[in-house]
Amino acid sequence: MSDGFRLRVKYEIRGRLAYLSHLETIRSMERVVRRAGLPFAVTEGFSPHMKVAFGPALPVGAGSAGEYLDVRLQSYIDAERALERLQLAAPRNLMPLECFYVDVRADAIDVTYPLSLWEAEFSCDGDVREMLEALRCAFGELLEKGYIEVIKRKGRAEKVKQVAFEGRLIEAPVFSAEDTCVVMRFSTFQGNEGALRPDKFIDAALALMSTPARLVRLTRQELRENG
Amino acid sequence: MPKTRFAVNDDLWNQFAPLVARVEKPSRYLGQEWGSVEPSEKSDADYHAVLVYPDTYEIGQANQAIAVLYDCLNANERIYCERAYLPWVDMITAMRASKLPLASLETYTPVCDFDFVGITLPHEMASTNILEFLDLSGIALHACDRTEDDPLVFGGGPLAYNPEPLASFFDAFFIGEGEELDLEVALLHRRMKQAGASREQILRELSHVEGVYVPSLYETHDQRIEGLSSEMRGYTVAQPRFDDVSPRVVKRVIQEFDTLKALPRLIVPYSELVHDRLAVEILRGCNRGCRFCQAGMIYRPVRERSADTIISAVAEGLACTGYDEVSLTSLSSTDHSTIGQMLRRLNTRFYGTGKSVSLPSQRVDALGVELARLAAGEKKGGLTLAPEAGTQRMRDSINKGVTEDDLMQAVIGAVEAGWRGFKLYFMIGLPGETDEDVAGIGALCKRVYRAAKDAIPDDQPRNIRLTVSVALFIPKPCTPFQWDGQIPLEEIQHRIEVLRGSFPKKGIDLRWHDSATSYVEAVLARGGRECAELIEQAWKNGARFDAWTEQFNFDAWQQAGQACGVPIMQRAVCEYEEGALLPWSHISCGVSEAFLRSERQKAHEAMTTPDCSFGPCSQCGVCQDLHVHNSTQVKRVLPEARL
């Protein structure tokens, strides 16, 4: 059989569905592809499954304005038509936005897009400027420290691991004050060395605040190519 | 009322979001699945219903009855029907700490703000979950304490055939099949509420609808139970308080089953469910007449869907959900008169697509294995068979209709077809059981094990995995054993010893299902309104999620039993007097008491009664009483005639 065609689908994850696990998102998107009736290829062997690959995992609680999946198709179908069919088969908050073909031998999604641009929103009942300053302080302190500690569980054993910002945090947080919230943006690099999880990064900073700000939204704004 | 439009309660969701982030399996609380009904689709609706399953999302969402009723109610433009489940314990704790009310999945509307709260009553061990649900929703536990602003709380499902232990917590019960009934009740409630009728007036009117039982319109008196000391309570029996209220509520049943939509609108969950596949109900009812089995009595008569209907529902269902497995469900799918032909047609369609079909249960004979082989294709996990008893005398006594020959043929046929793993189900503590019957289980399993090994071809390893699962008999209302008690604790211990002694030291994996839950289940199954206090007290003592082994708290129940004069162990073992009124005597599934009594007598004599869907009527009373009849696609023939 020929290698078929590799369709790349960009989709967003919004609202409550930010709380899906990576595995649930994968299963759900596979079902979207099935419902859309795309001519997907399956692996050979005892229990055949769809030839599909996904990008880097999102932490539970984070939404996204653009995730990617690559699905191998047996026959060519116009990308615009594929998009239409996918959109009709998708839950409202797990919506395909764009479809295009890539070379079957092209790099995997996480190699093509090693950078993530994050946006976090903190709600504020009091003075927005004050909170912005407090956040800036906390993140400043954390950056100075240079790493966060994460707990790795292996069976019953727990190990504390240091995740350094060097090489992982590409753009340090930038803050802006909105009406009733503070928005923060930063970007990370997910290499082979273990990425800096944005949620853990934020938690570590909030733990340094006397009255922690309330994180109400975390979104991957963009998966980016290097450079 | 009149409410004009329903919308998502973002405020409440925003309060839930930080909790959702911290608990196990957040996707239980998200809703917004493919296929769920969004408020934007219901712009003409002004009546708000919520269907509830009193357990976690992944268990409740797999429930087919809810899927069907959700579709039926939402098909009416005036009704917006949502779903709600009981959160898991971590979320319950978080919600109580944050003082958040239980809310529906679709719009995060607090359950207490709905018009209609319809709770599924799946089994006795969900009773405390129902109280937990009402309490978390901020709805008064007792129907008599609810005000005009509260929703009407309805219950339906298998437990509704003896609703008495839950009577004080519900405004009304639906007896029987809900496809028409739920909608009728909702529309009547809507009309009366809009016209300004009071709760009391509405309930009185609902009591005139066939299949609706309004417990507050009945008074009860106590019936002493023979053999219990005088400080212990008897059970209650109920009688109508008013002339216009029926002394006997008869179940609703749909004769034209094949004309009902075979495929309701389907919701595809994000999280993994207990049964994560498409389910198509291929028939209703099972008339085999096993004497311990409640389902075999309350869902009569047998009604089959046609092969064409089923096959197009499967094709459409798989396409619109994206599942790749379908289960052909019912109480006894392999009894469908055209099951073999249907499986072959589906196999032809699925060839090379990776799609597969499964059957929920197996008949214990060669035909059963042939059908299992058709369904399983190359995938052969374990094969589950339920002979239920160890000796022929006992199997005849419970009317299991399975001979040792059937079982051996099934096992040998399965080994030849490639199966190597088997699971056998048995019960002990059945009425009339002797030590010999119990020991017969081990003896039978040894013979099965040997026969299975011997059937393996010489060039293959002689490995057989045999798991034997044994549970304690639980008497259920509406069955021939409804009068019988369980065996006392000391006797159980003795029989377990006999059972263990009858098994070889190794080779067969014997599993005994803990009996403490069975005692509680038996008490609730056959209880009257006196059990309401028991349930409430057990819940106050911390009992909930009683069906989850690691959550079950027997002490909570025992203490409650002592406090309420309904001691669990004594109540579970007592025999009820034949001929006396029973707690559920005013509720009828159509099967006559005379039939149940004659079946009980036949059990004592180890005489069998044939399945009327394969042959002549055995006069259970359902068809005469409810003006229905068995309807199969072609004449059912016994396997001997088919092979």
Ligand code: SF4
């Ligand atoms: S009345 Fe007769 S035919 Fe009808 S279900 Fe009962 S035994 Fe079967």
